[in-house]
Amino acid sequence: MKSGSKLERILQAGHFAFTGEVGPPRGCNVQALKEKISHLKGHVDAANVTDNQTAVVRLSSWAASLICLQEGVEPNFQMVCRDRNRLAMQADILGASAHGIRNMLCLSGDHQVFGDHPQAKGVFDIDSIQLLAMVKGMRDDSAFQSGGGIDEAPKMFIGAAANPFAEPFEWRIHRLAKKISAGADFIQTQCVYNMDKAREWVKQANDLGLTEKASLLMGITPMKSVGMARYMQSKVPGMEVPEAIIRRLREAGKQNVAEEGIKIACEQIQEFKEMPGVAGIHLMAIEWEHRVPEIAERAGMLPRPEV
Amino acid sequence: MIIAERKPIPEIQSFVAGYHKVLVVGCGTCVAVCLAGGSKEAEILTNELTLSPKTAGARFESRTLERQCDMEFLSELDEQAAEYDALLSMACGAGVQLLAERFSRIPVFPAVNTSCIGVNRSVGWYEENCRACGTCVLALTAGICPVTRCAKGLFNGPCGGTNITSCEIHPDQPCAWHMIYERLAAQDRLQQIMEISPANDWRNQQPRTIVQPGYEERTSALKEQ
């Protein structure tokens, strides 16, 4: 075992993993955070806790991860390269591990121009692949990035993100390979809507033997409305939403569009469950945490295995 | 070369308010090429300040030196400078500082914002290309700087935000890593970015002094004499 996290144990036992996501509040509203977490409890194996998501300041991801832990949901502590240099990152990794946080997801982070402090100086001292290598070095070699020794290494199950859809498509699989060789134990993908491309990408990952080295969790976000689908299609960088999805949502009619969105998500999950090389689902129900139990149920992900 | 942009007139006027005789010092090198602070721009600024009611009563004159980042050229101002009670430098930040050092008894103000190290795409169109990181990786990245031209300065890009061939920050901003990929693919050199680029050694985090072998040879020869 690398960290002994629940997520690691689930995957190791060969179960199909199911992770969720919570976004910390824009303030100290712990009650709101606990409310979001409560919907995930017992329905997911671990919940990603976002780190100043979309470059907007929020309650810090390690602090929110701690609250998650106290509330009985295993956190997947997200860390972006935008806001911390290698000293602050390593300090927070040690701190998170000391408090019992056992999973982390290493990301570049959205550029600060998108957020609420566009004048901020972006740090980007290291990039997400260098961060993966740093965490792995800390965990496996008890060594800081500089090479200096660590007095009791942190225990982390290390995750990376992958976007199978962004250009150049042919390069994406090689970038995935780089992330895995840098140290990723598991991968969570960008929200999938284009199943053809996703199939092709998973096949490439299988062919290169990558799915044997790391566990692939495919990202799913149910569409709540046609407006959301259009927004994702045109405004979210690196996101690909095929017209067919939008058509299906539109044809469902205003009353049933959310229901149709969930239906699409469940169909995708069903297909991924049967797809060789896929080890689980990462459900990003953005501001829709209260629907997670229902989606989990309908997608046949319940009950979650005890390990 | 160094690219700069002239500061807005109100800001410049706020610096020189209260001074009676001000010399606008142009620089004939980089800032002249990028149309920010050469002799022509120094004259224009001098005229604007002279004609503006806000700075009425003060006298503005201009003079352009070959280079303000070199003491040798600054010495040309030694006698003249004493006639003024303020100097307004149109050089890059380095030039302003050397001018302020040479004439340390006279207040020296910057008239331009120094933007970047860049290239001339066309007259009046410049593009930032280098941030002087001190550990150049262009050999690996097909001659395209990831530190400068990738909005996140990634060494192992592209990130997941690429928008077809643009950067996530703006449709008009090409994704540096997309360009790196394309150029390396065309040269059949993708292999070199399959390897992980390790964390960079940032050598631009403390003031740097560069001593070339030529300087050392010259000074040691002088010592021996």
Ligand code: SF4
């Ligand atoms: S790698 Fe460093 S030195 Fe080379 S062009 Fe980029 S910023 Fe300049």
Ligand code: SF4
């Ligand atoms: S889109 Fe390209 S240039 Fe922009 S931050 Fe990502 S890798 Fe860098």
